[in-house]
Amino acid sequence: MLIKRPSDIPFSEVTPEELYLNRRQFIKQAAGVAVGAGGVSLGAACDAKAEQASQDKLTSYEDITTYNNFYEFGTGKEDPSRNAGRLRTKPWTVTVDGHVRKPGTYDLDDLLSGLTTVDRIYRMRCVEAWSMVIPWEGVPLRDLLAKVEPTPSARYVAFTTLYDPEQMPGQRRSVLEWPYVEGLRLDEAMHPLTLIATGIYNRPLPNQNGAPLRLVVPWKYGFKGIKSIVRISLVERQPPTTWNIAAPREYGFYANVNPEVDHPRWSQARERRIGELRMRPTLPFNGYAEQVASLYAGMDLRRYF
Amino acid sequence: MRSPAVPPKVARAAIFLLCLAPFLRLVWDAANGDLTANPIEDLTLRTGWWTLTFVMVTLAVTPVRRVTGWNRVVQYRRMFGLFAFFYACLHVSVYFGLDQLLSFDYILEDIVERPYITVGFSAWVLMIPLALTSTKGWIRRLGRRWQRLHRLVYATAVLGVLHFLWLVKADVREPLIFATVLTGLFLLRLPVFRRRRAPSRPPPAARVRPAVAAGSDRIAAGDSSRGRLAS
Numbered sequence: 001m002l003i004k005r006p007s008d009i010p011f012s013e014v015t016p017e018e019l020y021l022n023r024r025q026f027i028k029q030a031a032g033v034a035v036g037a038g039g040v041s042l043g044a045a046c047d048a049k050a051e052q053a054s055q056d057k058l059t060s061y062e063d064i065t066t067y068n069n070f071y072e073f074g075t076g077k078e079d080p081s082r083n084a085g086r087l088r089t090k091p092w093t094v095t096v097d098g099h100v101r102k103p104g105t106y107d108l109d110d111l112l113s114g115l116t117t118v119d120r121i122y123r124m125r126c127v128e129a130w131s132m133v134i135p136w137e138g139v140p141l142r143d144l145l146a147k148v149e150p151t152p153s154a155r156y157v158a159f160t161t162l163y164d165p166e167q168m169p170g171q172r173r174s175v176l177e178w179p180y181v182e183g184l185r186l187d188e189a190m191h192p193l194t195l196i197a198t199g200i201y202n203r204p205l206p207n208q209n210g211a212p213l214r215l216v217v218p219w220k221y222g223f224k225g226i227k228s229i230v231r232i233s234l235v236e237r238q239p240p241t242t243w244n245i246a247a248p249r250e251y252g253f254y255a256n257v258n259p260e261v262d263h264p265r266w267s268q269a270r271e272r273r274i275g276e277l278r279m280r281p282t283l284p285f286n287g288y289a290e291q292v293a294s295l296y297a298g299m300d301l302r303r304y305f
Numbered sequence: 306m307r308s309p310a311v312p313p314k315v316a317r318a319a320i321f322l323l324c325l326a327p328f329l330r331l332v333w334d335a336a337n338g339d340l341t342a343n344p345i346e347d348l349t350l351r352t353g354w355w356t357l358t359f360v361m362v363t364l365a366v367t368p369v370r371r372v373t374g375w376n377r378v379v380q381y382r383r384m385f386g387l388f389a390f391f392y393a394c395l396h397v398s399v400y401f402g403l404d405q406l407l408s409f410d411y412i413l414e415d416i417v418e419r420p421y422i423t424v425g426f427s428a429w430v431l432m433i434p435l436a437l438t439s440t441k442g443w444i445r446r447l448g449r450r451w452q453r454l455h456r457l458v459y460a461t462a463v464l465g466v467l468h469f470l471w472l473v474k475a476d477v478r479e480p481l482i483f484a485t486v487l488t489g490l491f492l493l494r495l496p497v498f499r500r501r502r503a504p505s506r507p508p509p510a511a512r513v514r515p516a517v518a519a520g521s522d523r524i525a526a527g528d529s530s531r532g533r534l535a536s
Contacts, residue, residue: 067342075476077341128474130343175476246475265471266419270411274342278406 056123059132061201063274068208069126070227071175072161072168079170084207087167087228092212098158098234101149108212112198115139115147120195122218124225125257125286129279131271136216137199142190150186150234157189158182158239159215160231176242182215182226183239183253187295193218193288196229219285219292221255252305256296257286261305313380320381324388327355328395345403352396353425354479357469359389360462361486368493383439386458390436393429425468431461462487 070080073087092108117137125131145157163179165171171178188194195216198205205211210227217224223243233239243251250264259269259282270279285292296304311319331351334340340347363385370378405412415422435455437443444451466487470480492498 063342071475077343077346130346173478175478262418265421267414272343272345277345277403 056121056133057275058121058135059274061203064132064134064200065206065208067274069128069222070170070208070210072170072178072180072228073208074170075175080208081206083169084211086169087162087207087211089207089212089228092230094213094229095231096148096233097231099151099154099236100234101151103148111144111147112139112213115143117198118195120193120216120218122193122195122216123286124216124218124222125271125282127221127223127251127255127263127268129266129268129271129282130274131282132274135201136195136197137202138195138197138213138216140192141194141196141215142192144196144232145189145234148232148234153236154234155186156235156238157184157186158231158233158235159226159229160233161226162228162230177245179230180226180242181239182224182241183235184215184217184224185238185295186234188217191292191295193291219257219288221251221257223251224255254296254301254304256301256305257282258284258301258305260284261302317381317384321384324359324384327351327392331395345399348399349396349404352392352399353469356389356392356396357465357483359385359392360458360465361483361490363389363458364462364487364490368490368498371499372493387436387439390432393432397426397429421468421471424464424471428461428464428468431457431464435461459491 066081067077068080069077070084073080073083093105094108094111095105096111097103117139120136120138121133122136123131123133141157159182161180162168163171165178184194195218197210197214197216198212200206200209205214207228210225210229213229214227215225215229224241238253241251241253243255244253257268262268268282271282272279283289331348335344335348363382366378366382366385370376401407401412405415416426417423435457438447438451438454447454466480466483469483470477473480
């Protein structure tokens with residue numbers, strides 16, 4: 001069952017953060033699940049490093065929901081939390097098309113029904129050199145894709161955000177090419193870490209964070225995490241991506257977090273965790289190298305940045 | 306030349322407080338934790354924005370005087386310029402002290418390798434001699450060279466706008482507004498916009514004096530026709 005709580009849950013009933021953390025601690029001990037770096041148990045990944053990452057302090061709910069890049073609602077960091085209120089997330093349909101056996105326009109609840117919701121604490125590294133630690137809730141993208149059954153000719157997954165300047169005032173100006181589009185290689189999309197998020201901190205995803213469903217790929221820069229998805233297409237060729245269209249020298253298709261490859265205008269070697277003063281070194285693949293580096297074996301990551 | 310409605314000292318104090326207001330607002334927001342989830346970034350952006358704004362205000366003095374004939378505005382040019390430098394120093398301090406925690410390796414790397422930082426840093430460096438020579442003593446000592454030196458403000462303005470333009474990811478609206486304003490301020494310096502109201506042209510020997518008077522109450526209406534240098 002995906003929708004665990006109605007969206008009109010009173011604020012008083014939301015689990016306080018401390019209890020939430022305790023609960024996580026309990027689950028972790030009871031089930032022996034590694035939260036944190038991997039978010040899931042991935043065999044060898046459950047090592048000391050993952051353990052350390054799981055102790056990363058969670059970014060506060062307030063910071064996660066008031067400091068956003070979601071240019072559809074304005075380019076200032078606080079614009080989305082101010083302007084996203086007018087987005088209607090119910091009803092919400094997602095069109096699935098391309099090389100799938102079960103194409104169609106699905107109501108969101110239908111699309112996600114039968115899929116198991118998981119909790120994942122992931123680091124998020126923005127291309128602007130800040131980062132957060134976010135407790136997501138959602139379904140692994142691979143489960144969702146399995147449901148619509150890609151055919152063998154599907155090699156990439158393309159995503160599209162809602163285009164509606166009425167609801168998304170930022171789209172009235174052509175800061176970027178609207179609607180926002182993103183894409184993954186199929187093996188990236190099928191990786192167990194890749195998540196379609198529907199909530200944070202056990203609450204429904206706030207609009208400014210990409211309600212009602214968004215992509216989360218923890219080893220890539222945040223802009224890959226396309227928000228408020230209305231279309232998922234299984235395609236043969238590498239799909240266009242918004243930031244790559246806007247500035248191809250600066251934002252590649254892969255956008256893997258890589259401290260070795262600077263943004264042409266600033267260093268990617270360090271990052272500032274929101275809520276902290278001192279910068280910290282950025283980890284290759286945002287610290288998920290053990291889980292995902294093999295996806296890029298043999299690739300020149302300077303070229304395919 | 307009309308006489309001011311308020312005593313000069315009161316007007317000066319009021320303008321000073323007005324210039325200081327953005328800083329007081331920053332302090333207030335900092336004390337109340339209202340600097341967004343990323344306070345260092347917010348401080349950096351806001352001090353940078355006010356630096357550029359005060360550079361524009363300083364550069365607006367001459368066109369305003371020429372177009373409106375309101376000569377007394379010149380008295381405040383030095384204050385505007387020094388406030389521009391004040392906000393620039395805050396901006397640089399936030400970057401050096403809070404953002405980079407005085408780790409000079411990183412700062413040096415940034416200045417050398419990141420073009421927008423190179424440009425921004427240069428803009429600030431160019432302001433230093435202007436601030437240092439803003440006293441009456443230096444104005445007197447440097448004479449005509451003072452005016453020539455203070456044309457560096459044009460370079461500061463261009464580099465500052467370029468710095469802003471270069472660092473934004475996609476939304477260039479604000480830096481373009483600054484660029485437009487700056488272009489306008491440059492165009493207004495064209496001779497076309499100069500008022501033809503020059504009284505008797507003072508002898509060359511007196512050319513130094515109006516600069517001395519800038520920022521003091523002694524500026525005379527007749528001096529305004531020669532504000533073409535260093536203004």
